[in-house]
Amino acid sequence: MRFSRLFGKTLKEVPSEADTASHQLLLRAGMIQQVAAGIYSYLPLGWRVLRKIEQIIREEMNKAGGQELMLPALQPFELWEESGRYPSFGKTLFTVTDRREHKLALGPTHEEVITMLVRRYVQSYRDLPLLLYQIQNKFRDEPRPRGGLLRVREFIMKDLYSFDADEAGLENSYQKMIQAYKNIYTRCGLPAVLVEADSGAIGGKESHEFMLIAETGEDEIIYCSSCDYAANAEKAQNIKSELKKEDPAPLEEIPTPNIKTIEEVAEFVGVPKSHTLKAVFYSADGKLVFVVIRGDLEVNETKLKNLLKCSELRLATETEVKAAGLVAGSASPIGIKGIKIVADDSITLGSNFIAGANKSDTHLRNVNPSRDFTTDVMADIALARPGDSCPKCHSKLLSSHGIEVGHVFKLGTFLSEKLGAFFLDENGRQRPIIMGCYGIGLGRLLAAAVEQNHDDRGIIWPLSIAPYQVYLCPLRLGNRDIAQTAERLYQDLMSQNVEVLFDDRDQSPGVKFNDADLLGIPLRLTISPRTLQSQSIEVKWRSEKESQLLPLEGAAARIKSLVQSFECNL
RNA sequence: CGGGGUGUAGCGCAGCCUGGUAGCGCACCUGAAUGGGGUUCAGGUGGUCGCCGGUUCAAAUCCGGCCACCCCGACCA
Numbered sequence: 001m002r003f004s005r006l007f008g009k010t011l012k013e014v015p016s017e018a019d020t021a022s023h024q025l026l027l028r029a030g031m032i033q034q035v036a037a038g039i040y041s042y043l044p045l046g047w048r049v050l051r052k053i054e055q056i057i058r059e060e061m062n063k064a065g066g067q068e069l070m071l072p073a074l075q076p077f078e079l080w081e082e083s084g085r086y087p088s089f090g091k092t093l094f095t096v097t098d099r100r101e102h103k104l105a106l107g108p109t110h111e112e113v114i115t116m117l118v119r120r121y122v123q124s125y126r127d128l129p130l131l132l133y134q135i136q137n138k139f140r141d142e143p144r145p146r147g148g149l150l151r152v153r154e155f156i157m158k159d160l161y162s163f164d165a166d167e168a169g170l171e172n173s174y175q176k177m178i179q180a181y182k183n184i185y186t187r188c189g190l191p192a193v194l195v196e197a198d199s200g201a202i203g204g205k206e207s208h209e210f211m212l213i214a215e216t217g218e219d220e221i222i223y224c225s226s227c228d229y230a231a232n233a234e235k236a237q238n239i240k241s242e243l244k245k246e247d248p249a250p251l252e253e254i255p256t257p258n259i260k261t262i263e264e265v266a267e268f269v270g271v272p273k274s275h276t277l278k279a280v281f282y283s284a285d286g287k288l289v290f291v292v293i294r295g296d297l298e299v300n301e302t303k304l305k306n307l308l309k310c311s312e313l314r315l316a317t318e319t320e321v322k323a324a325g326l327v328a329g330s331a332s333p334i335g336i337k338g339i340k341i342v343a344d345d346s347i348t349l350g351s352n353f354i355a356g357a358n359k360s361d362t363h364l365r366n367v368n369p370s371r372d373f374t375t376d377v378m379a380d381i382a383l384a385r386p387g388d389s390c391p392k393c394h395s396k397l398l399s400s401h402g403i404e405v406g407h408v409f410k411l412g413t414f415l416s417e418k419l420g421a422f423f424l425d426e427n428g429r430q431r432p433i434i435m436g437c438y439g440i441g442l443g444r445l446l447a448a449a450v451e452q453n454h455d456d457r458g459i460i461w462p463l464s465i466a467p468y469q470v471y472l473c474p475l476r477l478g479n480r481d482i483a484q485t486a487e488r489l490y491q492d493l494m495s496q497n498v499e500v501l502f503d504d505r506d507q508s509p510g511v512k513f514n515d516a517d518l519l520g521i522p523l524r525l526t527i528s529p530r531t532l533q534s535q536s537i538e539v540k541w542r543s544e545k546e547s548q549l550l551p552l553e554g555a556a557a558r559i560k561s562l563v564q565s566f567e568c569n570l
Numbered sequence: 571c572g573g574g575g576u577g578u579a580g581c582g583c584a585g586c587c588u589g590g591u592a593g594c595g596c597a598c599c600u601g602a603a604u605g606g607g608g609u610u611c612a613g614g615u616g617g618u619c620g621c622c623g624g625u626u627c628a629a630a631u632c633c634g635g636c637c638a639c640c641c642c643g644a645c646c647a
Binding site: 011013036091200 | 571580581583596604607608609639641643644645
């Protein structure tokens with residue numbers, strides 16, 4: 001490709017809308033353009049990168065036994081009501097109405113459609129296992145698109161769906177996909193890590209995410225400093241310290257004037273926070289919920305939401321709390337009636353707690369769960385924090401931010417049961433197909449690759465996904481020798497099937513070098529009067545500081561093998 | 571949805587407070603010089619000042635409403 005003909009221009013200044021590195025660089029390099037909030041066009045350079053990522057993913061999916069197909073973006077709205085997933089997607093589902101006033105959804109994902117397809121063709125266990133995938137646009141009306149390509153409303157996603165006859169089959173498919181994903185990240189030059197995850201709106205039981213550790217990441221990862229435990233903070237567990245059991249002492253009121261927060265209570269009474277019980281009020285689908293947790297811990301709202309199986313969860317407002325007759329600051333579950341009480345299991349790891357008295361400016365001493373109050377539900381709903389103990393090995397937990405570059409789910413049978421996808425097993429018994437799904441956002445992967453690989457001059461593409469492999473950069477194009485040599489090398493490289501961007505513009509060296517660095521093409525070839533004098537060209541990797549000279553004679557073939565040897569290392 | 575911010579040429583910005591019909595840099599076009607890290611000089615092209623309404627002899631500027639985009643939070647693969 002000749003630079004002079006390339007559609008798109010590089011920018012010196014940073015467009016004001018961008019503040020993450022990948023967003024700024026992709027805009028400055030002329031690879032993407034924003035059309036509306038969370039909606040982007042890909043220009044030729046950006047599209048070439050995307051297509052390379054797509055091809056790598058496709059190859060790995062095929063290698064794992066996946067079969068590619070294509071599904072519609074427009075889906076009957078009823079499908080979402082039937083599957084029961086409409087409430088959990090809610091407003092993120094884009095809907096349109098056709099001329100017959102029939103409601104349609106723009107597919108945010110395709111489990112419904114593919115399950116309908118599969119149920120028609122799979123009747124027997126002999127038809128399983130099955131791995132089907134598609135690479136296409138999905139639509140989600142995100143509350144807040146952000147970070148350029150990192151969170152958008154229309155995006156290209158690879159989604160593979162697995163169909164198995166039994167749990168062992170699902171486990172096998174799941175492991176195959178995890179391996180395929182690892183291959184994909186390696187080939188794209190991304191050190192992604194596998195973490196335990198919450199399955200969110202998709203539903204299902206077990207789930208893992210692939211994360212790229214990055215400051216700009218929206219997710220928080222909790223990981224162990226010594227073992228391999230790692231989980232999304234939404235899902236992460238910790239070891240809750242067990243306090244010495246004392247014999248239950250009688251309840252006792254203590255006046256606590258103007259003392260409301262756990263910190264204040266603990267200090268006032270002179271006990272550690274872990275000797276107190278904290279009350280937090282939530283509104284779950286409009287119903288008030290009373291949550292009790294040990295004072296040294298915080299509530300993990302994702303865990304709570306899953307436990308309550310509600311679709312909307314938020315902190316209750318002051319008005320709602322008052323209306324329910326609760327005394328914020330001095331509330332406790334003792335004597336509460338008509339409100340659902342949910343407890344974290346930490347409240348059983350201690351005794352004689354300090355808790356509210358449901359009377360303003362008053363607390364109770366020696367509160368003991370089960371003796372003094374009962375709960376409707378008890379489970380782990382605590383937030384794991386850095387500094388806590390690892391649930392696997394008790395070492396210290398750490399945290400960092402990450403970009404979610406892939407998510408795999410064991411769905412189980414809830415969709416196949418809802419949508420009627422059954423098969424007959426060896427014994428002629430009808431059973432629901434066991435499903436899994438495995439997604440990668442291509443644009444996000446591209447942005448993550450830039451977040452991971454750049455410096456203050458621009459992008460540094462890994463060779464495998466670079467828009468071009470080689471940047472051919474002749475200086476002083478007015479010089480006929482230079483022009484001819486460059487033109488010949490350009491033709492030679494192309495005939496060797498090297499992907500080359502030929503900077504045929506008669507620009508000053510500074511302009512050319514700066515553009516080369518900004519675009520981030522891995523290998524830069526410079527031809528100048530200087531190099532020509534020694535019958536050589538200068539070769540420089542974008543990722544390295546130093547350059548070297550290569551004889552002009554046979555340069556194309558040498559460059560070809562340079563590029564190839566690098567590819568083989570991946 | 572709550573809080574904050576911004577909308578003036580393709581991009582980055584000034585002008586607005588104190589009304590008089592728009593300016594700078596980059597990019598682009600023409601010419602000349604320069605030539606290993608965004609070089610220099612000269613001359614040009616390009617804007618219904620986000621939209622609608624109001625005040626006024628006169629609105630980018632003042633007032634009201636709306637819209638879009640960005641950031642933080644809520645939320646969310």
